[in-house]
Amino acid sequence: MESSLSLSSQSSSATPLRSLSRSSSTLLTPRSVSFPKRRALASRAVIRSEVKMEDPSVSPRVSSLKPSKTMAITDQATALVQAGVPVIGLAAGEPDFNTPGSISEAGINAIREGHTRYTPNAGTLELRKAICHKLQEENGLTYAPDQILVSNGAKQCIMQAVLAVCSPGDEVIIPAPYWVSYPEMARLADATPVILPTDISDNFLLKPESFASRLNDKSRLLILCSPSNPTGSVYPKKLLEEIADIVRKHPRLLVLSDEIYEHIIYPPAEHTSFASLPGMWERTLTVNGFSKAFAMTGWRLGYLAGPKHFVTACGKIQSQSTSGASSISQKAGLAALNLGYAGGEAVSTMVKAFKERRDFLVKSFRELEGVKISEPKGAFYLFMDFSSYYGAEVEGFGTIKDSESLCRFLLDKGQVALVPGDAFGDDKCIRMSYAASLPTLQEAAKKIREAVALLKPRIPI
Numbered sequence: 320m321e322s323s324l325s326l327s328s329q330s331s332s333a334t335p336l337r338s339l340s341r342s343s344s345t346l347l348t349p350r351s352v353s354f355p356k357r358r359a360l361a362s363r364a365v366i367r368s369e370v371k372m373e374d375p376s377v378s379p380r381v382s383s384l385k386p387s388k389t390m391a392i393t394d395q396a397t398a399l400v401q402a403g404v405p406v407i408g409l410a411a412g413e414p415d416f417n418t419p420g421s422i423s424e425a426g427i428n429a430i431r432e433g434h435t436r437y438t439p440n441a442g443t444l445e446l447r448k449a450i451c452h453k454l455q456e457e458n459g460l461t462y463a464p465d466q467i468l469v470s471n472g473a474k475q476c477i478m479q480a481v482l483a484v485c486s487p488g489d490e491v492i493i494p495a496p497y498w499v500s501y502p503e504m505a506r507l508a509d510a511t512p513v514i515l516p517t518d519i520s521d522n523f524l525l526k527p528e529s530f531a532s533r534l535n536d537k538s539r540l541l542i543l544c545s546p547s548n549p550t551g552s553v554y555p556k557k558l559l560e561e562i563a564d565i566v567r568k569h570p571r572l573l574v575l576s577d578e579i580y581e582h583i584i585y586p587p588a589e590h591t592s593f594a595s596l597p598g599m600w601e602r603t604l605t606v607n608g609f610s611k612a613f614a615m616t617g618w619r620l621g622y623l624a625g626p627k628h629f630v631t632a633c634g635k636i637q638s639q640s641t642s643g644a645s646s647i648s649q650k651a652g653l654a655a656l657n658l659g660y661a662g663g664e665a666v667s668t669m670v671k672a673f674k675e676r677r678d679f680l681v682k683s684f685r686e687l688e689g690v691k692i693s694e695p696k697g698a699f700y701l702f703m704d705f706s707s708y709y710g711a712e713v714e715g716f717g718t719i720k721d722s723e724s725l726c727r728f729l730l731d732k733g734q735v736a737l738v739p740g741d742a743f744g745d746d747k748c749i750r751m752s753y754a755a756s757l758p759t760l761q762e763a764a765k766k767i768r769e770a771v772a773l774l775k776p777r778i779p780i
């Protein structure tokens with residue numbers, strides 16, 4: 320789950336209305352107002368929404384959190400949709416499919432059968448047993464149920480893990496581009512995020528030498544995400560082994576392996592669980608969940624697996640904050656794991672569709688002058704380097720100076736909502752989610768091509 324937005328002209332009622340309270344009078348523009356005027360009013364709504372007030376009574380821990388960099392562009396897109404502009408929303412980090420029927424049925428049956436009470440804090444025993452079985456069968460990892468903690472989404476698992484293992488001043492090593500929440504979670508734990516940039520020419524994968532050179536006695540946690548949001552990169556086993564060799568030399572260092580996109584992977588790429596590497600079980604907190612592979616974002620269900628003392632520590636935080644995950648979602652999660660190896664046919668059908676879209680987009684954007692792409696091997700995002708266009712002047716718009724202004728431009732001229740790479744720690748790029756139908760993506764690609772035709776790459780490549 321992330322703070323980016325899901326938009327479509329047809330589903331504007333389901334659009335997050337974050338900006339409404341700040342500019343409701345403008346956003347409630349009658350449809351009778353002309354299109355250009357609606358667009359201008361929508362833009363003005365955004366300018367107003369950018370005036371934010373610092374509240375001095377808020378805790379310094381929260382004040383130190385960076386506001387979401389996607390906020391301004393999100394507000395602009397929301398305002399446009401509210402004004403009736405047919406924006407194609409490709410910013411959302413969630414599958415466009417419905418939860419498979421048997422999973423939903425299990426949730427409905429859970430209610431009918433009265434599974435509507437608190438569950439144990441760590442999750443029901445039947446679900447934790449099923450997770451242990453899955454980790455054994457699919458990942459080669461052996462855990463007992465008391466080494467599993469079920470939470471309200473993988474996001475909660477990661478936050479709790481960071482809080483549980485980091486002391487103030489510890490360093491959390493985060494390869495960039497990263498999922499937006501990792502650095503802020505480190506800050507919430509009074510730890511210091513140490514961002515290690517990666518390069519598109521290395522498929523955005525962490526170089527072992529760059530990792531080794533940044534380690535010191537404060538280094539506490541390395542966060543790996545494979546398949547990656549936002550790049551779609553998948554860490555090959557050999558590279559993970561080289562990283563493990565380095566981890567082995569630093570006894571205080573742990574690894575949080577975020578494997579939430581595990582099943583959304585395109586052969587020949589293969590997923591390797593970091594904890595399965597020699598000596599890494601003791602050093603790894605594995606996070607996974609149901610949101611992405613099973614199209615269950617709204618059910619809020621994820622889990623952490625690791626050595627018991629860490630899992631117990633995370634459980635303590637959970638017991639004093641949210642308690643166990645929804646009893647209904649846990650029944651549904653059990654049904655998801657019963658779909659078979661890697662989610663069975665229901666998941667492979669979705670993955671097949673994602674792959675078809677990926678193939679289309681990669682081909683389509685490779686043909687676009689000045690754009691660099693590293694073919695995603697998993698997840699459902701395309702992270703494209705458009706920086707050769709930075710510096711371009713556009714009449715009536717201004718200068719494209721960074722990923723945010725480029726996204727604003729693509730929204731304004733192409734009516735396609737994307738996320739600036741700056742939000743993920745790489746300002747050269749923009750992220751497109753292909754959790755949308757192929758015809759929608761074809762239309763978006765066409766609109767982006769037309770908008771980009773108004774620009775000339777500043778640096779020809």
Ligand SMILES: Cc1ncc(COP(=O)(O)O)c(C=O)c1O
Nearest residue numbers: 320412472473474498548608610
């Ligand atoms: C890399 C990554 N990790 C974790 C999460 C959180 O997932 P959940 O919906 O299970 O909280 C997301 C969601 O966007 C994600 O992209």
